[in-house]
Amino acid sequence: MDARVTGNAAFDLSAWSAGHLARVERALERWVNADPTGGAEGGSPAELIAAMRYAVLGGGKRLRPLLVLAAAQAASGERFDASNTPEIALRAACAVELIHAYSLVHDDLPCMDNDVLRRGKATVHVKFGEAGALLAGDALQAMAFELLTPDDESIPARQQAALCRLLARAAGSGGMAGGQAIDLSSVGVALTERQLRQMHRLKTGALLQASVMMGAACAEVSSQAEDALMAYGAAIGLAFQVVDDILDVTADSATLGKTAGKDAEHDKPTFVSLLGLARASEYAQQLLVEALAALGRSGLSETQALQALATRLVNRAC
Numbered sequence: 001m002d003a004r005v006t007g008n009a010a011f012d013l014s015a016w017s018a019g020h021l022a023r024v025e026r027a028l029e030r031w032v033n034a035d036p037t038g039g040a041e042g043g044s045p046a047e048l049i050a051a052m053r054y055a056v057l058g059g060g061k062r063l064r065p066l067l068v069l070a071a072a073q074a075a076s077g078e079r080f081d082a083s084n085t086p087e088i089a090l091r092a093a094c095a096v097e098l099i100h101a102y103s104l105v106h107d108d109l110p111c112m113d114n115d116v117l118r119r120g121k122a123t124v125h126v127k128f129g130e131a132g133a134l135l136a137g138d139a140l141q142a143m144a145f146e147l148l149t150p151d152d153e154s155i156p157a158r159q160q161a162a163l164c165r166l167l168a169r170a171a172g173s174g175g176m177a178g179g180q181a182i183d184l185s186s187v188g189v190a191l192t193e194r195q196l197r198q199m200h201r202l203k204t205g206a207l208l209q210a211s212v213m214m215g216a217a218c219a220e221v222s223s224q225a226e227d228a229l230m231a232y233g234a235a236i237g238l239a240f241q242v243v244d245d246i247l248d249v250t251a252d253s254a255t256l257g258k259t260a261g262k263d264a265e266h267d268k269p270t271f272v273s274l275l276g277l278a279r280a281s282e283y284a285q286q287l288l289v290e291a292l293a294a295l296g297r298s299g300l301s302e303t304q305a306l307q308a309l310a311t312r313l314v315n316r317a318c
Helices: 013-031 046-056 063-076 087-107 124-128 130-147 157-171 176-185 193-216 223-250 271-275 277-296 304-315
Strands: none
Touching (some): 046 087, 063 087, 063 304, 124 130, 157 193, 176 193, 193 223, 193 271, 271 277, 277 304
């Protein structure tokens, strides 16, 4: 019997995503090609821009940008397509993806996870050297905040501050960086389920949750809706990591686009190593139920895309 939760089967996520993904790709292509000096002498070295583009373009599921856009749609109460996506939502979506890309570049470095494959191709440090990868990650992180603070008045100052705060918190010591620090110190350590959840709420979940909340910050929402979206983001953030752990033992490197089986090889604690494959799959489904229930109590009408994204995220492995 198939115990998967299916969410809103009537919503066509592929059709909704296609236009938005194309718009995000065009925006990333344009923005991660800009020389902030305008080509003046002493401007950004071509090799640095090449490494940044290599890290960002031509790969990745773009889940985080889609979550931003889906949450912005839910918060606004209006379904928009790629042709009328608000500028604030597009910039927020691309900013989150730049932070995600920077984190992957740095995580793959020899001093971190020492990986050679990412998104089906050589990692940035393999292609451009360790120093080049380090600088590319630094520059991508800075560019993310540039996107959220444009020179024109396309994003009001209050929303610029809110978006920057959400993104900085998710990327810092109380989020992604803190989670990575715990991860590096946990190799070979027997963590409890609570400790493992906390590590991944920071390392993986914080940026996914921030993607949802940045989308919500693109419009005005009630405190009820904000609390519900926070709960939704927390549930899918943790579910993403549970599913990632499942795929690490059930899929091959070609399917994943990164090296399969590295967690077990490096004796890293995972939800599969702690719970077993069957219980980990059940837990992912439980988190999906929690995410969909949170949307149900949000009071928002345009949550179909958020429902579908959560369902796809979990059911890709279960």
